[in-house]
Amino acid sequence: MTDLTPPCDLALPLVSVVMPAYNAGPYIEQAIRSVLEQDYPNIELIVVDDGSKDGTPEAVEALFGDRVRVLRQKNGGPAAARNLGIRASNGTLLAFLDADDVWLPGKLQAQVSYMLAHPDIGLVYGKFLRWESIADGSFLPPPPPEGDGPGLVEAHSGWIYRELLFDNIVHIITALVRKTVLESVAGLDESLRTGEDYDLWLRVSRQTKASKLNQTLAYYRVHAQSTTQVPRPENNEYRVLRRTLDRYGLAGPDGLAADGDAVRRRLFQMCFSHGYFHYWQGSSVVAQAAFREALDHRISSPKACIYWFLAWVKRMRLGSSDA
Numbered sequence: 001m002t003d004l005t006p007p008c009d010l011a012l013p014l015v016s017v018v019m020p021a022y023n024a025g026p027y028i029e030q031a032i033r034s035v036l037e038q039d040y041p042n043i044e045l046i047v048v049d050d051g052s053k054d055g056t057p058e059a060v061e062a063l064f065g066d067r068v069r070v071l072r073q074k075n076g077g078p079a080a081a082r083n084l085g086i087r088a089s090n091g092t093l094l095a096f097l098d099a100d101d102v103w104l105p106g107k108l109q110a111q112v113s114y115m116l117a118h119p120d121i122g123l124v125y126g127k128f129l130r131w132e133s134i135a136d137g138s139f140l141p142p143p144p145p146e147g148d149g150p151g152l153v154e155a156h157s158g159w160i161y162r163e164l165l166f167d168n169i170v171h172i173i174t175a176l177v178r179k180t181v182l183e184s185v186a187g188l189d190e191s192l193r194t195g196e197d198y199d200l201w202l203r204v205s206r207q208t209k210a211s212k213l214n215q216t217l218a219y220y221r222v223h224a225q226s227t228t229q230v231p232r233p234e235n236n237e238y239r240v241l242r243r244t245l246d247r248y249g250l251a252g253p254d255g256l257a258a259d260g261d262a263v264r265r266r267l268f269q270m271c272f273s274h275g276y277f278h279y280w281q282g283s284s285v286v287a288q289a290a291f292r293e294a295l296d297h298r299i300s301s302p303k304a305c306i307y308w309f310l311a312w313v314k315r316m317r318l319g320s321s322d323a
Contacts, residue, residue, distance in 0.1 A: 018085030024099035051075030122208030145216035161252035195236030231282030
């Protein structure tokens with residue numbers, strides 16, 4: 001069993017919580033309360049308004065006053081908002097929560113305790129649960145956590161670069177990271193409107209070991225405006241992974257390498273899934289290009305060939321209206 005108890009003679013470090021917000025009026029109060037009601041006493045909460053048009057920053061100031069620092073920027077995306085919050089932060093530890101998500105009680109206490117007891121670990125994260133809206137767009141009470149226990153998820157702890165090649169196993173709303181680690185990788189890539197967190201953790205995983213607590217730490221709210229629900233032309237997670245492989249290759253800092261065939265299957269699936277999403281819900285032009293890219297990784301795939309052809313037919317039928 002892993003000891004989560006901090007040395008009793010260490011002062012509690014300041015945790016800076018960065019919350020990017022864009023038109024977050026319906027949800028942000030609950031998100032903020034889930035931070036301010038944590039049982040960890042040394043927190044600063046920085047809300048970075050990313051050019052909202054619904055009065056989000058004014059509502060936050062009216063509800064919470066000086067309990068929350070509100071920064072404003074022109075709309076630049078979540079990476080730019082988080083970087084602004086990081087630069088303005090005073091804490092030695094950084095945590096992130098999106099303005100429509102919620103932390104569970106005890107999240108920060110568990111993570112800070114672990115970090116104090118393990119100074120060689122630069123990133124501590126945990127499990128999360130999807131909280132999906134019902135048909136009318138509203139939310140029932142979230143599902144209770146199940147299967148939590150003491151210690152770590154060992155398969156996702158240590159040098160996690162190889163594991164990240166196959167999945168973004170670190171959900172940013174569960175992460176607690178040392179500010180020195182974020183500074184060593186120069187923060188988030190602001191050219192990415194999606195996939196910026198995946199890119200961050202891949203770079204972080206080259207710098208430090210990580211630990212995943214066997215504990216549910218947050219609820220990820222899924223609704224019509226969620227980033228994952230909106231078709232976007234760019235396949236940024238694929239772009240991030242290709243760039244990472246070109247830079248670092250298959251081996252982690254521990255010298256252990258991922259299986260090359262398995263990584264190629266991962267790249268194929270990322271392209272195919274992007275094409276499939278666009279074929280049914282987005283642009284047939286984007287879908288056709290994605291299926292073609294999938295074939296670069298597995299030329300013999302019948303389903304990619306079939307869907308490439310179907311996307312071409314749909315594109316011809318719809319013409320410029322489906323660009």
